[in-house]
Amino acid sequence: MKRVLLSWSSGKDCAWALHLLRQEPDIEVVGLLTTVNAQFDRVAMHGTRRAVLEAQAAAAGLPLWQIPLPWPCPNDIYEQQMSEACRRAVAEGVNSVAFGDLFLPDIRAYREAQLQPTGLTPLFLLWGIPTKELALQMISGGLRAKVVCVDSGQLDRGFAGREFDTEFLRALPAGVDPCGENGEFHSCVYDGPMFSRAIPLEQSETVDRDGFIYSDFALRASVVACN
Numbered sequence: 001m002k003r004v005l006l007s008w009s010s011g012k013d014c015a016w017a018l019h020l021l022r023q024e025p026d027i028e029v030v031g032l033l034t035t036v037n038a039q040f041d042r043v044a045m046h047g048t049r050r051a052v053l054e055a056q057a058a059a060a061g062l063p064l065w066q067i068p069l070p071w072p073c074p075n076d077i078y079e080q081q082m083s084e085a086c087r088r089a090v091a092e093g094v095n096s097v098a099f100g101d102l103f104l105p106d107i108r109a110y111r112e113a114q115l116q117p118t119g120l121t122p123l124f125l126l127w128g129i130p131t132k133e134l135a136l137q138m139i140s141g142g143l144r145a146k147v148v149c150v151d152s153g154q155l156d157r158g159f160a161g162r163e164f165d166t167e168f169l170r171a172l173p174a175g176v177d178p179c180g181e182n183g184e185f186h187s188c189v190y191d192g193p194m195f196s197r198a199i200p201l202e203q204s205e206t207v208d209r210d211g212f213i214y215s216d217f218a219l220r221a222s223v224v225a226c227n
Contacts, residue, residue: 005065016143016194018060032063036050039070067082089118102129149212159185
């Protein structure tokens with residue numbers, strides 16, 4: 001049985017990778033590996049709150065390996081923290097780290113280079129799948145996500161906060177990747193076949209920051225009160 005740690009951003013691609021991993025009889029997913037901006041207590045780029053991140057892990061039935069990063073974070077600090085996580089993974093019998101990357105060769109090459117000295121094998125479950133096809137597979141397969149961040153240089157502000165669905169895909173301008181692999185948008189998954197239950201979210205404020213539009217989603221207040 002291959003023990004796999006999944007790189008987890010809170011978004012649709014890693015969530016769908018989890019769904020596919022769990023269909024492989026020789027793979028055991030042992031945890032979700034996430035970097036968190038320590039200053040803002042959120043997932044970098046996606047802006048997902050830690051409480052939502054933890055609710056995702058609970059719904060997936062997996063431990064969350066959180067790596068706190070300073071802001072701003074120099075690359076050497078990032079690589080040091082990731083190296084420590086890899087050493088822990090090896091010590092706990094992990095064989096591979098899986099990623100939700102789709103087609104950017106420089107990103108894949110970087111991950112392969114970083115893992116090469118650790119003895120951990122990188123897995124790319126979604127690599128090379130046409131992104132329009134993949135987006136439709138996710139939606140028809142029951143994945144539900146909110147668009148939590150858009151690059152204002154590539155998408156209008158009105159796309160922030162929308163549901164990731166077929167209507168959203170139809171509205172995307174020409175040249176924008178249907179899965180946002182070029183950084184056009186980022187998402188936060190709240191339901192799907194990878195979860196045992198839906199995560200109740202409520203939309204908060206939408207803000208402009210450093211050229212990006214962030215639409216904030218929190219756990220519904222009644223859920224927080226019950227916990």
